[in-house]
Amino acid sequence: MKYFEAIGKYFLMIREVFLRPTKWSIMKNLILKEIDDLVFGSLGIMIFISFFVGGVVAIQTALNMDSPLLPKYLVGFATRQSVILEFAPTFTSIIMAGKVGSYITSSIGTMRVTEQIDALEVMGVNALNYLVFPKISAMLLYPFVISISMFLGIFGGWAASVMGGFSTSVEFIDGLQIDFKPFHVFYAFTKTIIFAFILATIPSFHGFYMKGGALEVGKASTTSFVWTSVAIIIINYIITQMLLG
Amino acid sequence: MIVVENLHKSFDGTPVLKGISTTFEKGKTNLIIGQSGSGKTVFLKSLLGLFTPEEGNIIYNGITYSEMDDDQKRELRQQMGMVFQGSALFDSMSVQENVMFPLKMFSKAPLSEMQDRVDFVLNRVKLTDAHHKFPSEISGGMQKRVAIARAIVNKPQYLFCDEPNSGLDPKTAIIIDNLVQEITQEYDITTVINTHDMNSVMEIGEKIVFLKDGHKAWEGSNKEIFRTDNEAVTNFVYSSELFKKVRQMYIEERN
Numbered sequence: 001m002k003y004f005e006a007i008g009k010y011f012l013m014i015r016e017v018f019l020r021p022t023k024w025s026i027m028k029n030l031i032l033k034e035i036d037d038l039v040f041g042s043l044g045i046m047i048f049i050s051f052f053v054g055g056v057v058a059i060q061t062a063l064n065m066d067s068p069l070l071p072k073y074l075v076g077f078a079t080r081q082s083v084i085l086e087f088a089p090t091f092t093s094i095i096m097a098g099k100v101g102s103y104i105t106s107s108i109g110t111m112r113v114t115e116q117i118d119a120l121e122v123m124g125v126n127a128l129n130y131l132v133f134p135k136i137s138a139m140l141l142y143p144f145v146i147s148i149s150m151f152l153g154i155f156g157g158w159a160a161s162v163m164g165g166f167s168t169s170v171e172f173i174d175g176l177q178i179d180f181k182p183f184h185v186f187y188a189f190t191k192t193i194i195f196a197f198i199l200a201t202i203p204s205f206h207g208f209y210m211k212g213g214a215l216e217v218g219k220a221s222t223t224s225f226v227w228t229s230v231a232i233i234i235i236n237y238i239i240t241q242m243l244l245g
Numbered sequence: 246m247i248v249v250e251n252l253h254k255s256f257d258g259t260p261v262l263k264g265i266s267t268t269f270e271k272g273k274t275n276l277i278i279g280q281s282g283s284g285k286t287v288f289l290k291s292l293l294g295l296f297t298p299e300e301g302n303i304i305y306n307g308i309t310y311s312e313m314d315d316d317q318k319r320e321l322r323q324q325m326g327m328v329f330q331g332s333a334l335f336d337s338m339s340v341q342e343n344v345m346f347p348l349k350m351f352s353k354a355p356l357s358e359m360q361d362r363v364d365f366v367l368n369r370v371k372l373t374d375a376h377h378k379f380p381s382e383i384s385g386g387m388q389k390r391v392a393i394a395r396a397i398v399n400k401p402q403y404l405f406c407d408e409p410n411s412g413l414d415p416k417t418a419i420i421i422d423n424l425v426q427e428i429t430q431e432y433d434i435t436t437v438i439n440t441h442d443m444n445s446v447m448e449i450g451e452k453i454v455f456l457k458d459g460h461k462a463w464e465g466s467n468k469e470i471f472r473t474d475n476e477a478v479t480n481f482v483y484s485s486e487l488f489k490k491v492r493q494m495y496i497e498e499r500n
Contacts, residue, residue, distance in 0.1 A: 020319075022350070114336075115329045115330070115331055116334075116336075118290075118295060118333065119329060121295060121322075122293050122325060123323070123327075123346075123347050124319045125350055
């Protein structure tokens, strides 16, 4: 019952986010600040993880191809499929739930604890629009992060495969081009946009409605990470079934 | 003027406010006092519209809050200034940005005019050299002054303060009290202060509402509080030896 209540409250929050908008002159600066914090602030870790995970995917694929009958270009093919279909959009989003999600929950939660949200409401400001809308807007650039993740994941795979002697550069690139379906990219970016919305709103929900003090801010950050990850995994399954199933 | 009629509020079935009725007059510093857990903060937050009471009315200048539409409520909120217990300054903004925030949000005035108003109110609260500092870089007393400046920058009709002296040394507390009283009289606004600081009660308590267990147990002025026989009030106000002696001296002087 508690969970249904929370889900209902979440959707009411989403509705409120889009009502009574803040003046554009103020909102535009808030959006730019959030783009800097949420999107550009995450690029470093994304670049690092994507490159090395792409490399590991290529090595694992190569090492599991025992039969000499299997063509070497399969390493490139498997790396492309893994990175574009799952690693870049889903795995990356779960990492972002930890990085961006906990940042959102703790920053909004601290504002709740220190009565800054009450101060906004007393002034007649729609606190949800002021705090959450810029985050949703900034996360519209999340597909840009994911496209970088896709590129670097494949590049990491190429580097590991060529430098590790598992395939030649030509074989790997052949594998990348074989049986390429543009719809898979569409599927990946469809997921990404939905995950971006989840990454901005579920942590905001946990921060905005938290009660208590500093300890509860920490607890809310953990809870928000868990629920954001759960939502991403469930929605990933549903979208995959709908678009590819 | 704010009129409160038979206000009831409970949380998870536990009643916190049990039928409070009172009037807060314009141009006066109205104090809400009472022990911790007596319902002061809930009462103040109900006046601010942050809590919705289950029963009763709050009437602002003749208009009942519960009968207002959303636009009227928003308009009313823009006429309210609030000083929170912990100041509630936006820690990502400088002092100047904090004070300018309500103006930027609701005023269509040019930036130069807003800047003049910010300079004026910061000057009024005697903070002339802290414009570019951040809340974490100034003292608690200065933070309170910034909070007062932010609360009055939009020329509100109502000023609410939740424990404005908490965490301050006695001298700074008196400065803040006097500042709030001066501003109340200067701008002829309705000020409601939630406090348990007895110095504030004696200094600026033009109207005092004493809450006990969610009820209004007594109301009067700082002059009347010396003469009252109400046991709940005397037990609370004169719990320290210092205030017992002050009361004794006052009574002897009167006789």
